[in-house]
Amino acid sequence: MLNPVVSAGAYTELDKFIFESWGYFIIHDVMSKDEIKQCLEASVRVHQAAGTPAFGQVGRGYETESALEGLMDHEAILPKIRGIYGDRFIVQSGWNTKQPARGVMGGWHQDGSGAYNFNQVSYPVPLLQLRASFLLTDQTKPGMGNMELIPGSHRSAAPLPGSIREKNGDTPISHVICAPAGSVLVFHNAVWHRTYEHNEDFDRYTMHYIYSPPWMKPSDRFENNSEFMQRTTPLRRALMGDYARPEAPFAGGYTVPPFDS
Template sequence: MNESCLQYSLTEEERNTFNQTGYLILENVLSPEQVQALTVEVDRIHARKLSEGQDPQKAMFYTDFVKDHQMFLDLVDYEKVLPKVWGLLGWNIYMYHTHLIVTPPSGQEQSDKTFGWHQDSGRANLEMETHPRPRLSLKVAYFLSDLAEPGRGNFWIVPNSHLQDTMSLSDNGMGQPEGAIPVCVKPGTAVFFDRRLWHAASTNWSDITRKVLFYGYGYRWIRRKDDMTMVEELLEQSNPIRRQMLGDGLNCNGYYTPTDGDVPLKVWLKEQGLAV
């Protein structure tokens, strides 16, 4: 990491917004040039999956994509984003999950059917005996498409719902929860959201194809969600902090009781004179 990244450290206002609402929206995190270049690579992956039988009218959910291009890998420890992630979660973290979603126009008529509302992390929500449920992880979503208007397959959320263990939904399968809103953002925007925030995908009723990259960060003692391939090759070309983000460590015990060798991010923060 270069110390210049510290100019993007989490502010107290950002921390308060995230803690209170469960999400944080930051515009222009990606430049127009980055958006264009990343879109080219996403389109290439989508074209390949279409040739392999992907339904052209259904959303493509593609995991483990950081291996597919250097630009994806460079976002793992992106200087405008990682300081905010460690500002929220601390230094004992790594990237446990990545997926990109391409949502083409559905061709469907707009309706008010209830979306698939959920919190992330599956069984963790049933088997961790706490209230509210623990944060554990967060995701950063990089938006490559213009989703400034609703109806474009927007990500929907219920602000302030991250401390709720349940969500009331309609019995007839129509309508959205009280307080639900679409996330309407421009290309280049990054949205940080707590895994506990109640959220849902929506149908794309527009003529615009929605393209989003998701990077999930959690504590190092959480198991990976992806069958991450080519990890050894990625580690070989990475600096120590990126290696940590990719899941590297000295031994298994170090994921629970880390030494400095397991967490170079902690060492680097101390070298910058920051509290750890």
């Protein structure tokens, strides 16, 4: 299978072509072995505290777990997010996902909002949730709780057929992402995707950061945690949406987060 693998760091013209064509790309070797270990241990704690029984997503783990917090503005990934969005965006949410050992396939979906779905806004579906998925366990072959995506489907005017979705069936153009722990998958909310089955004996963990335009509401929190906001960095505070707005409708923009300080 072709693989849209790009290098860490700056968002190049080729990265842009790949992202526009497929709706996603993959970066290998983003995290060090120590970062992976710390984030994996943090993920286990976060899910134990939440009592996740089987498959589950826990938000706000970055508030209590510094290893997970560190992924929010990772130096290998942030230039890609800035390259795609420009400098004004927020962390809409951070979800830590557990796929239990021997876990089953998830259902096909596009990311969005049940309250007012993104496909009601326009065609093609706009980019409103740009996701960076940090793989914390190996997904080097199919059947390891991989992500499965349909390349280019973010531009499809036709929905994935109901007959496929009801049976959670396969398509000849879907792509099971295979990559080692420490890799990151960056993808557009409108790409059709699902969690692939997990046939191994360990729980699979992935830390997903979702970046959105600054006028969207956070989706993992009603308000920012004040202790976290006091102790985190100025850049992360700004990415959490804590910045001074010169006027209500954003007409004058706002001071960009301190990316370079």
